[in-house]
Amino acid sequence: MDQTFFxxxxxxxxxxSLYDGFPGDGQLLHILKGGPGTGKSGxxxxxxxxxxxxxxxxVSILCSGDPDSLDGLSVPxxxxxxxxxxxxxxxEPQLFGAxxxxxxxxxxxxxxxxxxxxxxxxxxxxxxxERYGAAYSLLEAAAALEAGEELHDAQxxxxxxxxxxxxxxxxxxxxxxxRVEKRFLSAISCQGLxxxxxxxxxxxxxxxxxxxxxxxxxxxxxxxxKKGGRVILCPRPLRPNQLEAVLLPEHAxxxxxxxxxxxxxxxxxxxxxxxxGAAIEELAAAKALHDRLEAVxxxxxxxxxxxxFTEEYIAALGL
Numbered sequence: 001m002d003q004t005f006f007x008x009x010x011x012x013x014x015x016x017s018l019y020d021g022f023p024g025d026g027q028l029l030h031i032l033k034g035g036p037g038t039g040k041s042g043x044x045x046x047x048x049x050x051x052x053x054x055x056x057x058x059v060s061i062l063c064s065g066d067p068d069s070l071d072g073l074s075v076p077x078x079x080x081x082x083x084x085x086x087x088x089x090x091x092e093p094q095l096f097g098a099x100x101x102x103x104x105x106x107x108x109x110x111x112x113x114x115x116x117x118x119x120x121x122x123x124x125x126x127x128x129x130e131r132y133g134a135a136y137s138l139l140e141a142a143a144a145l146e147a148g149e150e151l152h153d154a155q156x157x158x159x160x161x162x163x164x165x166x167x168x169x170x171x172x173x174x175x176x177x178x179r180v181e182k183r184f185l186s187a188i189s190c191q192g193l194x195x196x197x198x199x200x201x202x203x204x205x206x207x208x209x210x211x212x213x214x215x216x217x218x219x220x221x222x223x224x225x226k227k228g229g230r231v232i233l234c235p236r237p238l239r240p241n242q243l244e245a246v247l248l249p250e251h252a253x254x255x256x257x258x259x260x261x262x263x264x265x266x267x268x269x270x271x272x273x274x275x276x277g278a279a280i281e282e283l284a285a286a287k288a289l290h291d292r293l294e295a296v297x298x299x300x301x302x303x304x305x306x307x308x309f310t311e312e313y314i315a316a317l318g319l
Contacts, residue, residue, distance in 0.1 A: 001057045002048070004199045006184035007072060008064045008089055009237035010283060012143025014136050016240040018182045019089040022061065023074045023081040025179070031085035031093065034105035037294030039306050040084050043105060044070040046310050047082065050319035051075045064187040064237075066287055067194055078317060103313075108306045109297060117296050124293040131286035138279035139188065143239050145275060157212030164208070164220050164255060171251050174228030185234040185245050190287035192280055193237075203232075204247055204254035211258045217243040220255045224248055238276070 009016040023029060032040045041063075048058050048070070061072030061083070071089070074081040082103070085091035093100035113121060186195040200207065210216045224231045224246055232247035236257070245256040 002060055004060045004062060004196055006064050006187045007061050009184050009240055010064055010135060010139060010188045011240050012139045012238050013240060015088050017089050019091055021182050022072060022083060024181055027074060027079050027081045029100040030082045030103050031091050031100055032082060032103050032105060033085055035297055037297035038105045038109050038301060040105055041069040043310055044073045044082055047314060048073055050314045054319055064189055067189050067191055108302045110300045121293060121296045124289055128286050128289040128293060131282050131289060135279045135282035138275050142275035142279060157216055160210050160212040160216050161219060168223045171227055178225045178228045179230045181232045183232055183234055184237055186237055188237050190284040200254060203249040205252040207254045207256055209256050209258035214242040217246055217255060217257060220246045
C-alpha cells in the first residue's frame with residue numbers, strides 16, 4: 001500500500017513547508033542533493049518500485065510544483081526515508097550519521113557547464129523564479145478574497161460540533177502517546193487544484209464533510225489528540241493556518257472541510273476564482289521553464305553511471 005501526500009503548498013502565504021516533520025518516526029533520513037535534471041525523482045521511484053515488489057508499504061511525497069515528480073519516500077519496514085533536500089525545501093541533518101545522511105546524485109553530472117549553457121541556465125532560473133513570484137502574489141490575493149467572502153452558519157457549526165464529539169467519544173482510547181503527523185492532502189499546482197482522494201479513501205472509510213468552518217476541525221484535532229494513536233492533520237494549501245482535514249487512520253475516520261472533492265481523481269482541475277486560476281497559469285508557466293532548465297543539464301548527465309549506482313544502492317537496502 002502506498003500512501004501519497006504533499007509536504008509543501010503554494011499558498012497565500014508563499015511557499016509553505018512541512019518538510020521538517022518528515023518522516024517524523026525515528027527513520028533514518030537520506031537527503032538527496034543534486035541540481036535540476038540529475039535524476040532525484042527517478043531514483044526515488046526506483047526505490048519505491050523495488051520496495052513494493054517486496055511487499056513493503058510506502059509513503060510517497062509528491063512535489064507541489066510538479067505533482068508528477070516525487071520529492072520524498074518512506075519505507076517503514078526498512079526504517080528509512082528519502083527526501084529531496086534542495087531548494088526551496090532545503091534539508092540538512094540535525095546530526096550527520098545519527099538522524100540523516102546525504103546521497104549526492106549531482107556527482108553524475110559532468111561539470112562545468114559550457115558558457116552558453118551556463119548563461120541559458122541562469123536566464124531560465126531567473127525567469128522561473130519570477131513566475132513563482134507572480135503566482136504567490138496572485139495566491140495572496142485569492143486568499144484575501146476568500147477570507148472576505150467566507151461565511152459560516154453558527155447553527156450548522158454547533159450541530160456539527162455535537163455530532164463530531166459523539167463520533168469521537170465512541171472510539172476507544174489508544175494506549176501510549178498520540179502520534180501527530182502534518183501532511184497536505186491537496187495542492188495548488190501547475191495541474192490545477194489536486195485533491196488526493198485516493199489516499200483519503202484508502203485510510204478512512206468514514207468521511208464526514210463539515211461545513212461549520214475551521215473551528216469545528218480545530219476541535220476535532222484537539223479531541224483526536226486526546227484519543228491517542230495516529231492523527232494526521234492536513235492544512236489547507238491556500239490558507240495553511242487553517243485545517244482542511246483531520247484523519248484518524250486507526251479508526252478509519254476522517255473529518256474534512258466542505259465542500260471537498262472527496263471522490264475526485266487526482267489530476268482533475270477544480271478552479272474557483274479568477275486570482276486562483278491566474279496563479280495556476282503562472283505555476284504552469286514556471287513548470288515549463290523548469291523543464292527547459294532540466295534539459296540544459298541532461299546532456300551533462302552520465303545516466304549509465306547513475307543507473308549502476310541506483311541498482312547497487314537498492315541491492316544494499318536488501319530489496
